[in-house]
Amino acid sequence: MSMGFLWLWVVICMNNIILLSFVSVSTAELQRFEHPVKADGSLSFLAIGDWGRRGAYNQSQVAYQMGEIGTKLNIDFVISTGDNFYNRGLTSVKDPAFVESFTEIYTAKSLQKQWYIVLGNHDYRGNALAQLSPVLRKIDSRWLCLRSFLVNTKIADFFFIDTNPFVDKYFLRKKHYQHDWRGVLPRKQYLSNLLKDLDFALRNSSANWKVVVGHHTIRSIGHHGDTKEVVDQILPILEANNVDAYINGHDHCLEHISSTNSQIQFLTSGGGSKAWKGDIKMKGDGSKFYYDGQGFLSAQFTETDAEFAFYDVSGTLLHRLNLSKLPYDSM
Numbered sequence: 001m002s003m004g005f006l007w008l009w010v011v012i013c014m015n016n017i018i019l020l021s022f023v024s025v026s027t028a029e030l031q032r033f034e035h036p037v038k039a040d041g042s043l044s045f046l047a048i049g050d051w052g053r054r055g056a057y058n059q060s061q062v063a064y065q066m067g068e069i070g071t072k073l074n075i076d077f078v079i080s081t082g083d084n085f086y087n088r089g090l091t092s093v094k095d096p097a098f099v100e101s102f103t104e105i106y107t108a109k110s111l112q113k114q115w116y117i118v119l120g121n122h123d124y125r126g127n128a129l130a131q132l133s134p135v136l137r138k139i140d141s142r143w144l145c146l147r148s149f150l151v152n153t154k155i156a157d158f159f160f161i162d163t164n165p166f167v168d169k170y171f172l173r174k175k176h177y178q179h180d181w182r183g184v185l186p187r188k189q190y191l192s193n194l195l196k197d198l199d200f201a202l203r204n205s206s207a208n209w210k211v212v213v214g215h216h217t218i219r220s221i222g223h224h225g226d227t228k229e230v231v232d233q234i235l236p237i238l239e240a241n242n243v244d245a246y247i248n249g250h251d252h253c254l255e256h257i258s259s260t261n262s263q264i265q266f267l268t269s270g271g272g273s274k275a276w277k278g279d280i281k282m283k284g285d286g287s288k289f290y291y292d293g294q295g296f297l298s299a300q301f302t303e304t305d306a307e308f309a310f311y312d313v314s315g316t317l318l319h320r321l322n323l324s325k326l327p328y329d330s331m
């Protein structure tokens with residue numbers, strides 16, 4: 001994380017006693033990337049999650065259909081919501097799984113675009129630093145995986161956040177989970193910096209559309225359900241900053257939840273390979289769509305309209321939602 005610290009001398013005068021103290025002020029800067037929109041001002045992308053299994057469990061079939069829809073929509077980039085390599089991430093930058101589960105699977109011409117990627121909990125079970133390493137970009141230049149970062153476009157800003165360190169059980173049951181927390185500890189400071197950075201970045205955004213991407217669910221009626229820590233700590237920041245959509249993986253399904261007490265559309269795209277978990281909590285609030293099998297999400301944005309669509313392993317359109325709003329300048 002590109003956390004910088006400014007050490008400021010603060011001089012406080014109290015009753016002629018001069019106190020000098022160090023105050024650390026976070027410069028609150030997440031790494032930022034610019035992505036151009038199309039000549040007509042629009043933008044389109046795909047989102048996939050929970051995928052790397054060397055083509056197994058329909059990963060290759062999903063990849064093929066992504067290529068087809070990718071061509072149709074002339075996509076600008078692909079988002080991965082994490083759990084990029086099963087079952088334990090990558091062992092190192094030399095792990096052949098990188099090529100066998102990524103490069104040799106997503107081969108369609110339309111998918112030869114920038115991929116913006118976050119880490120999932122299974123990625124932290126291996127060598128998490130390997131996936132963050134620029135060495136992988138030399139093997140496959142599409143790969144861009146960071147813990148938390150921003151992608152700015154003319155019409156939409158994207159906020160990628162590392163949700164993994166929020167989840168208490170990964171720390172309470174260390175032996176069971178064995179996550180690679182290098183670069184994350186001390187946890188408390190990491191989380192508080194990240195929340196500050198996210199809040200700052202959202203407040204500083206002047207794009208008409210704001211999309212947040214993280215691995216863990218906020219709202220889900222699937223296997224894992226809601227992620228309490230993310231609901232408690234991240235969701236209030238998203239709500240306060242008029243985020244339009246939160247895209248996640250973690251539950252191996254496709255789903256759309258539009259909760260009655262939030263303006264945010266909750267979109268799960270975790271159908272990149274192994275799915276059909278079969279346990280669905282049907283009593284979820286605002287559930288619009290749930291598909292237990294494999295597939296992916298597409299999105300098309302203009303300044304005033306956003307269209308999201310879910311597809312299955314045969315490329316069949318399963319569900320669509322449209323959002324529209326006035327141009328930012330007129331608000």
Ligand SMILES: *[C@@H]1O[C@H](CO)[C@@H](O)[C@H](O)[C@H]1NC(C)=O
Pocket residue numbers: 057058274275276293294313
């Ligand atoms: C692959 O997809 C088909 C069609 O949805 C499904 O019937 C089949 O069970 C899937 N295979 C696996 C291993 O999930």
Ligand SMILES: *[C@@H]1O[C@H](CO)[C@@H](O)[C@H](O)[C@H]1NC(C)=O
Pocket residue numbers: 027028029030152201204205206
């Ligand atoms: C705030 O947003 C502007 C415009 O997108 C950007 O140039 C600037 O770097 C941002 N500031 C910080 C501190 O992130």
Ligand SMILES: *[C@@H]1O[C@H](CO)[C@@H](O)[C@H](O)[C@H]1NC(C)=O
Pocket residue numbers: 307320321322
């Ligand atoms: C969304 O908009 C598309 C056109 O862009 C339209 O074909 C489709 O029916 C709309 N879907 C919904 C659910 O309104």
